[in-house]
Amino acid sequence: MTTDTTTKDTAPGAPAPGTTVLDARGVTMRFGGLTAVRDVDLTVNSGEIVGLIGPNGAGKTTFFNCLTGLYIPTEGEVRYKDKVLPPKSFKVTAAGIARTFQNIRLFANMTVLENVLVGRHTRTKEGFWSAILRGPGFHRAEAASRARAMELLEFVGLDAKADHLARNLPYGEQRKLEIARALASEPGLLLLDEPTAGMNPQETRAAEELIFAIRDQGIAVLVIEHDMRFIFNLCDRVAVLVQGQKLVEGDPATVQGTNASSPPTSANPWRTTPAPPKPPRSRPPKPRPSRRPKQPQPGHRPRRTRRQRRKPPRTPRPARRTTDDRTPRSRGPQSRLRQDPGRQGHLLQRRGR
Structure with a gap:
């Protein structure tokens, strides 16, 4: 990544260092x-990097959506350069706020x-x-947009x-491309x-250097991240959201000390350092009641067991008689032949066999 020349200048339209770019006051978002x-x-x-951390479901991405016009806050207002942001995402982008997404x-x-x-459409006249x-x-506007796009690709190292097609890039370079597209709108935030x-340590370090280079251009950066080492090394200030409320805000050392020293209560269920182990239970375990056989009461009929409740087996049927055991029937000539074998020989002689 070549940032020797691009990081020294201030981005076009960027405010003076130290001025307030974003001012969110009493932002509340309700869904039913x-x-x-x-x-x-x-x-x-x-020119400041602010981190927004907290557990999953704390409302960080929802807060981002309120800032960028994807959601209209139920209460509160969002000001950018002392102007209330319109409740339209494309107007927020034109005002000077760009973002990347988690996916x-x-x-x-x-x-x-x-x-x-594509990110240059708001700056094309x-x-x-x-x-x-x-x-x-x-043609002049298209040439200027292409030149600026190539500068941004050189800035991120692409x-x-x-x-190349975007789908053929590795994951880390796709992240860089998304940042370059966001920078194409010339944002102030x-x-x-x-x-x-999803990045490995080398890609994480490259992303950290890229964000520092963006900060050096005078662009304010607001970052959501779960990697505590990355966020505390990167940010000038850190704010912690828990259950939709801001728990603490300050420099990384203050936030780390507050979360490490505060007791694990319902108001502060999240901490950057692991909680100390709980002491062993002082009270003895409850004794289990002894299982004594119950004495039958007078006149009480004991319940039958499952085996006793079974139906008695049926009496077996008598075995079926075979053909030899049956009494021969006296129907037709065949039955008479079975009864008198001599007659069978007489009939064969008459037939000439």
Whole structure:
């Protein structure tokens, strides 16, 4: 990744370092009777990396969706550069907020360069008729977009694979491509939802260097991540969400100390360090009641066992008689032949046998 020249300059349209870019006040999101996010306040300054951590189901991604216009908050407001964000995701992107998703959402059958060009649609000034007629202005805008897309691919280290299909890239490079597409909209705030999920240590280290390079351009970064070592090495401030509420916010050392020293109560069920082992039980175990045979009461009829409740076996049927045991019938000539073998020889002589 070549970041020697690109990280020294400030991104176009980026605010001055230290100014408040994002100001979320009392954000609450309800789905019927379920409150996913409850009264969350969070500010992000330009050139700052802020981490958002917490257990699964704490409301981190829901909070991201409220910031980017995918969800309209039930209560509270979100301000970007002192302006209330419109409740439309494409207008939020045009205002200067870009994001990546937990699951990679790329156009698999498009090239790497074309995926980045998709992110330039909010910064393209040419209209419908210009695209139809393809005049000189359209060609100038397309050339400028391609040049900017190639700069971003060089920034993330994918310029050599600009003509490759996105589906043929390794997992770590697909993550880089998604970040490059988000940067193509020239944002002042970049939201990353678990950018290192599923990466090996080398890819995680490369993603950390890339985020530092983005921060050096003056772009504010808000990161959701479950890797505590990665988040505490990366972020300037960390906020902890538990059950939709912000538990604590501060620098990484403060957050680590708060979670490590606080007792494991219902208000703080999550901690960055393992809880101390519980002491052994002091009370003795309850004695088990002895199983004594019950004495039959007078007039009580004992229950029959399963074997006693079975029906008595049926009496066996008499064996069937065989053919030799049966009494020969006296019907027809054949029966008479069986009764008198001499007659059978007489009949054979008459027939000439």
